[in-house]
Amino acid sequence: MKPFLSFATLLLFISSSVMAQTTKNDIKNQFKNKSLTEVKEYLERQNKEIEKLIRLSSTSLKITPGDVDLKEVKTTEKFDNSPKEQIIKQFNKTLDRLYFSPQVVYPNTDLNINYSAGSLVYSAKDYDDYKFPEPVLKLKKVYFQDGKTSNFDKEIHGRNDKTTDEIKGTKWIDSIELEASYHYPEAMPVITLSPEKPLQQFTDGKIQLISVNDGKANLKVSPAVKEKIMKVEGINSAGKSIEQYGSSSSSNSSNFSVEFLAQYYEAGKSVIEKIDKSAYKDVDELTEDLYSKIPKEDKNKPENLVNATYNFRGNITQINVFLKPEQSAINNYRFVLQNSIKYPDGFGVAYNKNELAGILDKDGKWIVQPVHDRLSHYKGNYFMGEVADDGYRTVLWLDKANRKLVPFNYRFYRDESIFDKYYAIEDGINGPKGLIDIKTNKVLIEPTLNNIVVKGNYIVLRDHNETNTIINKDLKKVLTVEGYNYKINDDFIFISKPYTSKEKFADYSVLSNIDDIYNAEGKKINKEDYVIETFDFFGIDSLLLVKNKLGKKLFINTKGDVVIDGSKYKDVRPFSSGLAPVKNAEGNWGYINSKNVLVIPFMYNEAKNFSKISAMVQTNKGYQLIDHNNNVIKKFDDGFRSYSVKKDADNLTYYNYNGNTYNSQGEIHKGDR
Structure with missing residues (x-):
């Protein structure tokens, strides 16, 4: 396209080489059949466009980030130019987290997988920059709950409004095997530039x-080349990667130099002035004059380069430029997803083509016909139906024998079951509480109570007078307790009461509370009055630390017999995970086992309770974790502001003054750094 053929050619940045090749014939053809007046109008319009180009050529387009305080240097991990393993790991991790909740729309099943190609791509940082084809997910095999399987090779779309991932049949599905196919980049080229090697x-x-x-x-x-740049990394004099915080770019707005455009402009201006003076006898003469004035070559033509600036949080001495890989490979990943829907005794909600819901059995047959506008499984043999007048959804019980849903006249007090045998119910919102049998829907305890709660191996029934009836798993009464001065752990009930004897209890100058201990038969097992450590109970060692009225610390067993006399030590603490801390007359701590054998010698300034892994102890040199054989697991330079003391714990937590939180292995908790 020649420069005189269109005003738009100038604004579209035609190349100066084409302008330089303009011939007199080009100009003659453009001015053909035009009068001198028409040529003048043409040149005036063209010069206005050239003026615009001159202004544009004197500017550039730029986006610039703000300045950064170079004193706050921030390093980062070096960029991995071979991200294959990272992408595969991230993709596969995301795929493993998928779930599916199949919905039967009779006579077929919608797998209803929470998958989308976009979410998968987003899970790997910068993956979409590669512009690879979308990942493909295929269904390869279905495992049914009856033990049978079916093979497929069907593309799955997941969360897609236009496509339903449907398979034939209504049998309940246990799990599905899927295969994801996605691209990953081969190693990308890296260019290192420095003041010594600035050009590539x-x-x-x-x-x-x-x-x-x-x-x-x-x-x-x-x-x-700019289009190929994936990342620019700044490296400091120590070879560390410096965090990037912004970039800017600018480009020339024209492929012509200002001088070249100005010559075109002056040529047109001169010809216009001569037309006004009637200096031309005809258009041919004008053409000869104009051609003699226009430049034939743009000697100062700007190089077509992008100016790019990358800012870093610290001084750098070189940069690494990573280019997008030109090739990719495909990874195929097979994995299995478990059905997230539970089918109680093989029954589940299904829909017909009219979107009405019923219940199918494990063979895909209707046990409750699809006549409900709304139906979903709640728990056990209970289902949620339509919204009732009170604004809450109705609760329905599945009567399997008669193949029907029966309205449930109560509300559930709590969602969780009690010992997998009962549900707590209430008569109306915040009404009186009772118990029903899970299997039969039969009311076992009428809803007349103020509260029902599970503690240890018991159910505590509280009436409106704050009287607690403690019953066992078979609903047999064990004990009645007034008020709140009790605690339960496993089979044992601890009842606290004031010590009313005139005799002073140990070294207390005022009356003290004491604890009576009752077993699963409701029998009191303590043979004298005791004060019990607040958080102690019969743990895996079946030993409990108590103090009698003489001030002696004793360990009793679950029959109430004293098995270890702790008064022989200056101090003792409860058993935990097989060992109890004991203190000798010299003030040093060690540990005894349940047979009262000293298994860790008196060598510590302080000794805490054991987890299944370790215990925290203090020496003259500081704190350390030791195992059950007194081997040191980890030493600490700083002290601890607090720690957990849970009995028989798998793991304990220690809060150090250095700001870190440690576990029983001496490892820093994730998230602390």
Whole structure:
């Protein structure tokens, strides 16, 4: 396209080489059949467009980030230019987290998988920059609850409004095997640029480091190369990668130099002035004059490069430029998803083509016909139906024998079952409480109570007078307790009461509370009055630390017999995970086992309770974790502000003054750093 053929050619940045090739015939053809007046109007319009181009050629388009305080240097991990393993790991991790909740729309089943290709792509950082084809997910096998399987090779779309992942049949599905196919990049080229090696040439352009100072790297890059840049990494003098916080770019707005455009403008202006003076006898003469005045070559033509600046949180000495990989490979990943829907005794909600719900059995046959506008499984043999007048959904019980749903006249007090045998119910919202049998829907305890709660191996029934009736798993009464001065652990009930004897209890100068201990038969097992450690109970060692009225600390067993006399030690603490801390007359701590054998010698300034792994102890040199054989697991330079004391714990937690939180292995908790 020649420069005089259209005003738009100038604004579309036609190349100066084409303008330089303009011939007199081009101009003659453009002015053909035009009068001198018409040519003048044409040249005036063209000069206005050239003026616009001159202004544009004197500016550039730029986006610039703000400055950063170079004193706050921030390093980061070096960029991995071979991210295959990272992408595969992240994709597979995301795929393993998928779930499916199949919905039967008779006579077929919608798998209803929570999958989308977009979410998978988003899960791997910068993956969408590669512009790879979308991942493909295929259903390969279905495992049914009756033990049978079916093979498939069917593409799955997941959360897609236009596609339903449907398979034939209504049998309940246990799990599905899927195969995901996705691209990953081969290792990407990396170009290192520094003041000593500032230039890299390519077949389609170049990249040149102009300067690197004040945390900024200034580059000139060919547009084709700029499109290939994946990441620019700044490296400091110590070889560390410095965190990038922004970038800017600018480009020339014209492929012509201002001088070249100005010559075109002056040529047109001169011809216009001569037309006004009637200096031309005809258009041919004008053409000869104009052609003699226009420039034939743009000697100062700007190089078509992008100016790019990358800012870093610290001074850098070189940069690594990572280019997008030109090749990719495909990874195929097979995995299995478990059905997230539970089918109590093989029954589940299904729909017909009219979107009405019923219940199917494990063979895919209707046990309750699809006549409900709304139906969903609640728990056990209970289902949720339509919304009632009170604004809550109705509760229905599945009567399997008569193949029907029966309205449930109560509300559930709590969702969780009690010992997998009962449900707590209430008569109306916040009404009186009772118990029903899970299997039969029969009311076992009428709803007349103020509260029902599970503690240890018991159910506690509280009436409106705050009298607690403690019953066992078979609903047999064990004990009645007034008020709140009791606690339960497993089979044992501890009842606290005031010590009313005139005799002073140990070294207390005022009356003290004591605890009576009752077993599963409701029998009191303590043979004298005791004070019990607040958080102690019969643990895996079946030993409980108590103090009698003489001030002696004793360990009793579950029959109430004293098996260890702790008064022989200066101090003792409860058993935990097989060992109890004991203190000798010299003030040193060690540990005894349940047979009262000293298994860890008196050598510590302080000794805490054991978990299944370790215990925290203190020496003259500081704190350390030891195992059950007194081997040191970890030593600490700083002390601890607090720690957990849970009995028989798998793991304990220790809060150090250095700000870290440690577990029983001496490891820092995730998230603390």
